Amino acid sequence: MSDLQPMPAAARLARVLDRFPALAVAVSGGVDSLTLASFAFAHGVPLSVIHAVSPAVPAEATARVRELAAAQGWDLTVTGSGEFEDPRYRDNPVDRCYFCKTNLYDRIAGLTDRPIASGANLDDLGDYRPGLIAATERRVVHPLIEAGMTKADVRALARELGLGAVAELPAQPCLASRVETGIAIDADDLAFVERAERRLSALTGGGTLRCRITHQGVAVELGEEAMGQAGAVDALMAQLCAGDGRAYAGSRAYRRGAMFVGAPTMGA
Template identity: 80%
Template structure:
């Protein structure tokens, strides 16, 4: 994108009266440059777009691993091409860390430790995440790893909730991204204490991709539990439960896995804190 095009777009994202956008801009103005860790979800992609369109030097870094859906990586690459990002795609190496693979309650700490250490080896710029205020209400051991490495959270500092982030994404013209459901990593589908296995994550991705055709944009989770494979459905998606049962049962049979049925979606259902 040309410098002129960037300048033309700035007023649309920092217009008078948009207090949150102004607050985010004020936070970003403290930094001469940033390295934004982009997962492919609405938060980090919105942050990277906002920062880049303001004209500040931004390196966008996306990590690939068996826990990252292929569609998330494709989404990042598409937006990077449209926006003209300086994009680096790297591996994180968390699967080489037995502490991560053991899937303890603080698994995310080891994931983010590997991620941020890898990013720090690629750039000297301050590292920024897309965390928002809503993320602070959960048990998020990854935030501990971030604090230890002085990762900054511009949206938290600007007082932005998830709803605010989606509103900002819409104002940026990122309509499809603004409406995306939550996109946690595939490892979040595995119950605490069950070892993280790349084959399990590939199976989860396959099931969720197949089921997504029944309810595009809906809430559907394939869970690996101690009882077997469980599919969780949002309230609206319960209308498709019979079709979900048939598809999930067939895929489990083909893969030699135990299918344990469907149930209502519950955020953080696989997390067992001991």
Template identity: 70%
Template sequence: MPDAAERLAERLGRFETLAIAVSGGVDSMTLATFAHRLGRPSITVIHAVSPAVPREATERVRDLASAEGWQTIITGAGEFDDPRYRDNPVNRCYFCKTNLYDRIRCLTPHVTASGANLDDLGDYRPGLMAAAEREVVHPFVEAQMTKAEVRALARRLGLAYIAELPAQPCLASRVETGIAIDANDLAFVESTERRLAGLAAKGATLRCRITHGGVVLELGDDALPRRVELEKIVAALCAESGRRFAGARAYNRGSMFVRP
């Protein structure tokens, strides 16, 4: 049976051109690098900036694009102009991806590809519906590649620092369903998490959540040894910005999606 890289090369080989939506995470960065080095298809990398995208992600895209010689377009997806997105319903990601993929279609006639992998199909991902409606392709899914295989491919490509990136969904994922998405809230989340990341163990899981009860700090097992110190910092940052700190708790993936 062909290995993961061979399966991926086979799936990519059916395209002459692709527009790859690159968020700055391990999946899309690995896909763009592999496809570009493969030589076929010819790729255009599209990276969308917004208050929901961490600055570090944009910097990674710019740096790797320069190193690899990608044809790159940095754009705004315009989701903050969409009240359906800002209202933050449980399917907010559908409206986010709708705006992103519609924007890409305005920029290029090429087929759009995402970095979704096989493991993503088991999560609640309304954005995949928006992708299906716009005939976005998912080469990793077609090649039956899991997240672990994507990380292994990144290492094989010499992208060890990319391979070790922790899962980092958009900043809007820190806001509980029903709370309007606000750029100031996202800036607070980003700056708080950046401050905490310098104190916890490298790659430790931590999330600053905006909930109906106030700001909540969620910590993975790898961050728990410094819980007291991290709590004090977040409490102080909340006090400075006039926010209510509701304490710390164990990390719970997807906890901000509150379904009826």
């Protein structure tokens, strides 16, 4: 048996980053990309941090990016992502994420000549992620994947970096992931989802929850920790939906990728 110890995740990531004289990190506001940007900045990589806003990006994610950028002194650019200008994205096919990332990375490429880095981690490779195809076509690099880092590794690194609540952020795919395949992506729907999830989070104390726009109406999916509050959730959602002229289809157990109809393996 070898006495050699596995290289820590931080050391593996540092080795990957040492290949790049500079990077442009696409930061969504989630734990993965924020941790990547924070580590790269601390490691001394010349860094551009780019955050794209759209109706599909929660306002709290943008606020989180701005707060961390100010605290650490990042060179931050906030830009429009452009996907709502693309009818292929708005039509919401099963590969909608491909068109989202196509627009995002093309927009970032117009702002910098540095290699573009995403915050994708090793766990993402097990999901249906057409956005990764767009990334490959545009030579986007994935340092966390190259370093063999899982979501758990990323959270552990975020704690090491002292990122506080960022390390514990629940998975939070873009708001468009709440819309069932084939229902056109609409900014008003996404605004309703954002409002509803904010109210639901306050009611349940957080955890996993999704407000879904389905062909049967608005549905709520709850993680195990919140299922005991389904009655209160249903009452609140019935009120919110009635006030917005929407049909409420009830609550149910959370299922990853429930809105992707026709995709092989999903995670949203």
